[in-house]
Amino acid sequence: MTTEAMTRSNRQLAFVTDLNKCIGCQTCTVACKRLWSKNPGQDYMYWRNVETAPGLGYPKNWPEKGGGYRNDELQKGKRPGLADYGVPFEFDYEDRLFKGVKGRVRPRPSARWAPNWEDDQGAGDFPNNYYFYLPRMCNHCEKPACLEACPSDAIYKRVQDGLVVINLDKCDGKKDCIEACPYAKPYFNGVSQQANKCFGCFPRVEKGVAPACVAQCVGRAMHVGYLDDPDSSVYKLVRTWKVALPLYAEFGTRPNVYYVPPFLGPMMEDGMGKTARDAKIPLALLEKMFGSEVKNVLAVLGKERDRKRKNKPSEIMDVLIGARSADMMMSPLT
Ligand code: SF4
Ligand code: SF4
Ligand code: SF4
Secondary structure, three states: OOHHHHOOOOOOEEEEEEOOOOOOOOHHHHHHHHHHOOOOOOOOOOOOEEEEEOOOOOOOOHHHOOOOEEOOEEOOOOOOOHHHHOOOOEEOHHHHHHOOOOOOOOEEOOOOOOOOOOOOOOEOOOOOOEOEEEEEOOOOOOOOHHHHHOOOOOEEEOOOOOOEEEOOOOOOOOOHHHHHOOOOOOEEEOOOOEEEOOOOOHHHHOOOOOOHHHHOOOOOOEEEEEOOOOOOHHHHHHHHOOOOEEOOHHHOOOOOEEEEOOOOOOEEEOOOOOEEEEEOOOHHHHHHHHOOOHHHHHHHHHHHHHHHHOOOOOHHHHHHHOOOHHHHOOOOOO
């Protein structure tokens, strides 16, 4: 089958995360992990992960790994090693609690890096240090580099919802998808010798149930819906108001996971309790991640927030607040 045929879909399911509402609780991470990646060889995999930005992320330094497209040409990137994800470890509770070993609880084997190793660290100096949480998953891209790179035609985009899925009957573990995805979202399973990744919870989606990471989100930060459904909050945020942006769009894969940038972050302060008009999170960082459009988005969101503060109506704020929470989840397939 040609790449064009394998990427054709009639509808596209898309995800929006409001970075102002994500509290970094990792409930989505655990929901995904418990449901889908508990098999042998999957210990180190977090198809869904929430990292601290700015930071090195998971796997370490993933935005530097390469892959994606340059001038429409597929790029071969690097494949992260297990140490970049973090070698899975246990804490030695048993030794401390039952075998009389003294001292502080330690990881076993000793660990030097793990997912969220640098959680909440961020950047900047007190009192103007800052960070925000960045939930990540497969972007179910419009132009999936993983799919084009796969020599075995094992990756395809589902016609009914645009989710990008690995066909394990065909995957022979060549790892090209892992090198090609600039978001480092396919993982190699050393036991099954195949690639694994988020498949958009399609068994749930087929029953009209929202993906687990969305349904379990404690912060009500996630929206999921079809990009052709004008009633969905995803459609409104992405298409109508254009206040949700893809991450690192320059990678060229045209992601279908979008982010409402952090506009509610605290303002700079002088240490004596006086605040300035500049936000602590630098615009340059947000532009690097979400592109130059982010400046306009922050302005729109700021205005809408002020309307709400003055008791004036704001449909954008109502959607972001989740005033009609049913609209945050996709409508069932018809
Ligand atoms: S994020 Fe990566 S794995 Fe997911 S569809 Fe895009 S290129 Fe493929
Ligand atoms: S959509 Fe499902 S498989 Fe994908 S990250 Fe969310 S919970 Fe995991
Ligand atoms: S469950 Fe929601 S609030 Fe918690 S980390 Fe995930 S996206 Fe953020």
